[in-house]
Amino acid sequence: MASSDSRQYGDLATQLVQESRRSTLTDTLLKYNDTLVRTIIREQRNLEDLINSAIAAQADSAALTTTDAPALLLYQTAILRNKRCLLAYHAHRLDRLKDMYWALGGALPALLADNELRSRMSPHEVDFLREYNTSIMDFRGDFSAELDIAASITHPPRDLHALVRVVRDCGVIETELGTIDFRKGQRFMVRRADIEHLIVQGYLEEV
């Protein structure tokens, strides 16, 4: 290797994968590293040029020289590894985005409304989430008569429900069972999470 650069092929890709790893360890979505991705893509083009010129040089000399073959192998290995790392980085981010999407029960607008979070996504990732949401909505639609498949699956229901009596009219509230118009004197069996704030505000009372 004639390169005077102390950096080796693949170092940048390693950095990229380390970012994915850090993201997993800290359980956060790091900002999309556009600069690094672009630099690696440039390295890929550079490697491709090196391969092409090595092949051209070889064609000139007609016979396979002992120095060219290892060089070709090296370039090719670097290219494949870089590409893997690039794709792994993007795939890992998609997984994280999907996790966040499901953690919010499939509420995409709420996810995208978080400006701080959104600034860490690439525009393509926002597009991905939108289209993913469309596909999941289709999937959810198949079960919508019975249940919402996007609701939580982390804890089995134990104390999920509270039997409440309406003390003061508080209008129409969205719950897992659909919209409920809470009118004074009625009783409801509702998800505690849906109406917790209403108990606190004194609209409902647990029976």
Add this chain to the structure above:
Amino acid sequence: MPPRRTLLDDDEDFPMAGALTRAAAAAPDPITLDFGAPPETLFQQLVRHWLNERHAPDILPVQAEVLGALLDHIRRQTDTVQALRGDPDSSEAEHVRIMLVQTEVERVKFVVRSYIRTRLYKIEKFARYVVATPEVQEKLSQTELDHAKRFSQLTENHFRVSVLQALPPHQQGLDDNTPFTPPMASEPDKSHAVIVHAREECPPVRLPDGTTMQMQKGQIVLTPYAVVEQLLAVGNVELI
């Protein structure tokens, strides 16, 4: 004999020794010994398939019938509960009963949801493999298959616009097949270890080292998934 059998079926406290001789007299088939065990309810079946699905590295065949029947049941129960709850004359005791039914419905829903989501997770993980493999597609419901296709397309597009289209033409493929590296589309790892509980006496299976293993009813073993794949499909065993 038939009226006698009916009587036996209902009598759960029948002494074991007596049951043994009687059952043996009625039929030599040892399966008759199980006459005391009630058949699995729909929900128990789903719980079994749910656990299997959660523990298996591969996508298992969708339990469309069990799922469909349970979803119908959930809908009927929810409607009934809705009607009763809307009735202002419902007494306190009825409210308690409604609560019990609803809690149960929620528990069933939880399992259904988890079952569907477990499958969804695997389907997305192996989306490219699913799309490329017709045998796997048969294990999916139409809804799942549609999603798998869309998802596979979606990720491919994302990779293309984010990375691949900027690379030289030679490097743009998504299915590089190079020696010494794993394939680019993830596939289920069937050598994954699973803990298996035999629900009944199983036909012998061949282990990776060439020997055979025969599980007795109730036996629990740790084995690669591939070994018990067939037994699981038939229902001889369950994963725990």
